[in-house]
Structure formats: structure tokens, C-alpha cells
Amino acid sequence: MKKNFRNVLAFFHTPNWLFVLLSSVVVLRIPSFFEPYSYGDEMIYLTLGNAVRKGIGLYNSVHDNKPPLLYLTAAVAGNLFWFKVILALWSLVTIFIFWKLANRLFLKNDALQKISTVIFATLTTIPLLEGNIVNSEVFMIGPTILAFYILLDKKVGYKKIFIAGLLFSVSALFKFPAAFDVPAAVFLWLITARFNKKGVVKLIKQTVVLIGGFATPIVLTFVCYAARGAFHEYLVAAFLQNFGYLSSWRPADTQKPFLVKNGPLLIRATIVAVGGLILFIKRRSLSKKFTFISFWLLLTLFAVTLSERPYPHYLIQSVAPGSLLLGMLFAYKNIEQVLTIIPLTLAFFVPVYYKFWHYPTTTYYLRFINLVSKNITKEDYLNSFGGNTIRNYKTSHYINLATSENDKVFVWGDNTTIYALSKRFPPIKYVADYHIKDFSSNDEVISALSNDLPKLIVVTPDGSNFPELANLIQNNYFQIEDIQGAKIYKLLSSENIHYIAP
Numbered sequence: 001m002k003k004n005f006r007n008v009l010a011f012f013h014t015p016n017w018l019f020v021l022l023s024s025v026v027v028l029r030i031p032s033f034f035e036p037y038s039y040g041d042e043m044i045y046l047t048l049g050n051a052v053r054k055g056i057g058l059y060n061s062v063h064d065n066k067p068p069l070l071y072l073t074a075a076v077a078g079n080l081f082w083f084k085v086i087l088a089l090w091s092l093v094t095i096f097i098f099w100k101l102a103n104r105l106f107l108k109n110d111a112l113q114k115i116s117t118v119i120f121a122t123l124t125t126i127p128l129l130e131g132n133i134v135n136s137e138v139f140m141i142g143p144t145i146l147a148f149y150i151l152l153d154k155k156v157g158y159k160k161i162f163i164a165g166l167l168f169s170v171s172a173l174f175k176f177p178a179a180f181d182v183p184a185a186v187f188l189w190l191i192t193a194r195f196n197k198k199g200v201v202k203l204i205k206q207t208v209v210l211i212g213g214f215a216t217p218i219v220l221t222f223v224c225y226a227a228r229g230a231f232h233e234y235l236v237a238a239f240l241q242n243f244g245y246l247s248s249w250r251p252a253d254t255q256k257p258f259l260v261k262n263g264p265l266l267i268r269a270t271i272v273a274v275g276g277l278i279l280f281i282k283r284r285s286l287s288k289k290f291t292f293i294s295f296w297l298l299l300t301l302f303a304v305t306l307s308e309r310p311y312p313h314y315l316i317q318s319v320a321p322g323s324l325l326l327g328m329l330f331a332y333k334n335i336e337q338v339l340t341i342i343p344l345t346l347a348f349f350v351p352v353y354y355k356f357w358h359y360p361t362t363t364y365y366l367r368f369i370n371l372v373s374k375n376i377t378k379e380d381y382l383n384s385f386g387g388n389t390i391r392n393y394k395t396s397h398y399i400n401l402a403t404s405e406n407d408k409v410f411v412w413g414d415n416t417t418i419y420a421l422s423k424r425f426p427p428i429k430y431v432a433d434y435h436i437k438d439f440s441s442n443d444e445v446i447s448a449l450s451n452d453l454p455k456l457i458v459v460t461p462d463g464s465n466f467p468e469l470a471n472l473i474q475n476n477y478f479q480i481e482d483i484q485g486a487k488i489y490k491l492l493s494s495e496n497i498h499y500i501a502p
Contacts, residue, residue, distance in 0.1 A: 165213020
């Protein structure tokens with residue numbers, strides 16, 4: 001018992017430099033606690049989280065195309081402030097686990113541990129790659145790193161392999177591209193396996209146990225949603241619809257033959273396969289550490305480019321192996337210091353070639369300093385997050401005054417923020433206008449609204465042309481407010497409703 005307690009204490013022992021680094025991360029995350037409701041993805045997560053808190057069923061009654069863990073996290077948070085706090089705490093734990101992984105890989109190289117951990121902590125915290133925003137990537141990398149930490153232990157039995165599989169599954173239940181990290185574990189065994197009968201059998205058993213651990217939580221979620229009558233909706237929304245993201249940034253290619261449309265994807269897959277083959281062939285002349293980390297990076301780069309969409313938070317999936325390789329570049333003193341340039345060049349090439357966006361870091365912190373020092377007003381601060389921010393707050397406040405918590409509200413326009421702030425829901429399952437455009441139709445929306453007329457309809461200036469909705473409003477609603485261009489319509493009393501659009 002005492003030995004186990006000492007082992008726990010030893011695991012959580014934090015060197016002074018790491019304590020300073022974690023404290024710095026806390027300071028760097030303080031401005032995120034004061035961000036307004038504005039970032040689109042966060043608003044969708046919070047809206048679905050609020051729906052969960054009200055007992056509204058995920059996927060069958062309210063929709064987004066990710067697995068459930070992020071929405072359940074949003075439900076626990078309840079609002080944006082606590083969502084950011086949970087992210088900050090999760091980030092601190094993830095940085096600590098990353099250091100433990102670096103320590104296990106490079107036990108005798110303190111400089112490498114420090115450099116790679118500082119790089120990792122910085123890139124997953126600052127706005128450059130949206131480290132300050134609540135997104136799946138920042139959550140999913142933690143369980144993945146912990147899984148690799150377990151698998152890199154000197155003695156790894158099937159129990160630990162199964163636990164690692166469970167952790168990979170947790171990552172995938174935040175966002176499924178995390179599953180592309182799993183082959184790196186099998187590759188780790190491949191480069192160390194003895195290819196005799198006993199060695200091959202062991203490799204197969206390890207892989208089966210890992211896959212079993214990975215599959216178990218995912219299968220349980222299917223059982224859970226099947227019991228709630230949402231099996232098909234869950235399968236389609238959380239998994240199948242994501243295949244539509246493949247090369248979706250090239251909509252003009254959707255009608256082209258399969259090989260032409262998916263050519264770039266197949267080329268990237270070939271690069272990963274060839275890179276893995278080269279690393280496997282050279283495994284006896286390269287260290288296990290370098291071989292494993294390089295292939296891990298290749299897999300993550302494939303994952304972040306699946307859709308070819310240039311969202312910077314996608315790149316966070318590659319930060320862990322990239323940070324380790326940068327640590328080797330700056331702190332190693334052998335041939336592999338030079339060889340790290342090859343995978344790192346590819347890592348820097350990807351965001352440049354695919355023109356990934358990035359967000360200014362200095363401006364972000366200067367804006368907050370100006371707010372705290374009262375060099376700008378709160379209104380100026382809110383406006384700096386987009387011209388719609390103040391309007392959305394005012395509109396949501398008006399909705400809360402004009403409706404009860406169970407009243408339905410429909411918002412037409414790119415303003416899921418209004419749902420998140422007001423904690424009101426539409427009579428349809430889609431809470432973002434692009435969901436309607438991608439997965440539904442105007443006729444379906446009008447049919448659903450007609451069968452369950454919302455008490456209020458809000459049409460914001462950025463709402464696209466929707467003549468059927470205009471017709472429904474004209475016959476069943478009257479305008480009661482205009483807030484900076486956001487027109488709010490109230491349902492006529494039942495005796496005055498003379499027409500409902502089909």
C-alpha cells in the first residue's frame with residue numbers, strides 16, 4: 001500500500017520549471033475566461049449542451065456532426081465561462097501528461113523534455129492555432145498522449161493495452177479523426193517485433209486487444225443511443241456524415257469520378273504508407289523513438305488534411321509529435337538531429353500548402369490588456385469579436401424577456417449564438433443555418449415549423465434568401481422588434497392564424 005502511494009506521488013511530482021510553465025499557461029488563458037459568446041463552433045457546442053441539460057435527445061432532436069463527448073462536456077459546463085475553465089484545467093493536465101511522455105521517451109535528456117514541453121504548451125494555449133477556443137482537438141489529444149505513455153512502458157501487458165485502447169476511444173468520441181493515431185501504436189510494436197511464429201502471434205494478440213479496447217466505448221455509445229431510439233441518427237451524424245467532409249473544400253469536384261475526386265486524399269495516404277515503409281525498413285539503423293514519433297506525425301498530418309479545410313485548430317492534432325521532433329532538433333547531438341528536418345519540413349509544408357488560417361496572438365492579449373486598463377470600453381471589446389456580438393446579446397436578452405424557457409424560437413441567419421445565450425431551441429433539430437443547407441431543405445424546415453409554430457422567429461441581416469419563410473411569417477406573425485437589423489416576429493394568437501404554409 002505504501003509502495004503504491006509512493007508511486008502515485010512520484011508520478012505527480014512536478015519539477016520547478018514545469019510548475020512555472022503551467023502557471024504561465026494559466027495566466028495566458030485568463031483572457032479566454034472573459035471572451036463573449038461569439039465563436040461559432042463554441043456556440044453550437046453550448047446549444048447542444050444546454051439541450052442535454054433540458055433532456056432533449058442528441059442527434060434525433062438536436063443535431064451536430066461530432067461524437068457526444070464534447071456536447072456532454074458543454075452540458076456539464078452550462079455556460080461559456082465554465083466551458084473555458086474546463087478547457088483550461090484539461091489543458092493543464094494534458095501538458096503534464098505530455099511532459100510525462102517526453103520524460104519516458106527521453107529520460108536522460110532534460111533539455112529535450114523542457115524544449116518540447118514548452119513548445120507543446122505554447123501551441124496548445126495561444127490563439128495562433130485556436131488553443132484558446134473550446135474545440136474537440138484540444139480535448140482529444142490528452143487521452144491519446146496518455147495512451148502512448150502507457151504503451152511505452154517497459155512492461156506492457158494486455159490489460160494496459162486494453163486501457164490504452166479505451167483512451168484512444170475516448171479521444172475518438174471527442175472527434176473521430178483521433179482514430180488515425182491508433183495505427184502508430186501498432187507501428188510501435190511492428191518496429192520492435194520479432195518476426196517468428198511467437199512474435200507474430202504476440203503482435204496479432206496485442207493488436208486485437210487494442211482494437212477491442214478502442215471499440216468497446218464506441219459500441220456502448222451505439223447501444224445507448226439505440227436504447228433512446230436514435231441509433232440511425234447517431235450513426236449518420238457522428239460518423240457517416242463526416243465522410244462528406246473528405247475534400248469538401250473542393251465542392252466543384254463532387255461530380256467527378258471517384259479516383260479524380262479523391263486523388264489528393266489517395267496521394268496523401270500513399271505518402272503515409274511509403275513513409276511508414278521507409279521507416280520500417282530503416283528501423284534497425286534508427287532509434288525506436290525517432291521512428292515512432294515520425295510515423296505518428298505522418299498519421300496526424302493525414303488526419304488534419306482529411307477535409308482540406310484550413311481551420312487552424314485541426315493542426316493541434318499534430319502538435320504533440322511535432323513538439324517532440326522539434327525538441328530532438330534543438331537538443332539532440334547525433335544524426336537523428338539532422339534527420340528530424342525531413343518530417344518537420346513536411347509538418348511545416350502542410351499548413352502552407354493548404355493555406356491554413358491562423359489568428360494573431362499579440363493582438364489578442366493587447367486587446368484584453370486594453371480592456372483591463374480601461375483604454376477601451378466593454379462595448380469596444382465586444383465589438384472586436386465581430387459586429388454582431390452586441391446585437392446577439394441584445395436579441396437574446398429580448399427573447400428571454402418575451403418567452404418562457406419552454407417556448408420555441410427559430411433563428412434564420414448565421415447566429416447560433418442567440419440559441420446559446422437565450423437557452424431557447426427551435427422546433428427543428430438543426431441549430432445552425434449551414435446544417436439546414438447541408439442536411440435538410442427549405443421545404444423540410446417550413447413543414448416542421450408549420451407543424452410546431454415557434455413563438456418567435458428572428459431573421460438576422462446575414463440570413464440568406466428564404467422566400468418560403470417570408471411567406472410563413474407574413475401569414476402567421478407580426479414584427480415586434482428590430483434590434484440592429486435583427487427582425488423579431490411574434491406568433492399571432494391562435495384565432496388570428498388563418499394560414500400555415502404546407
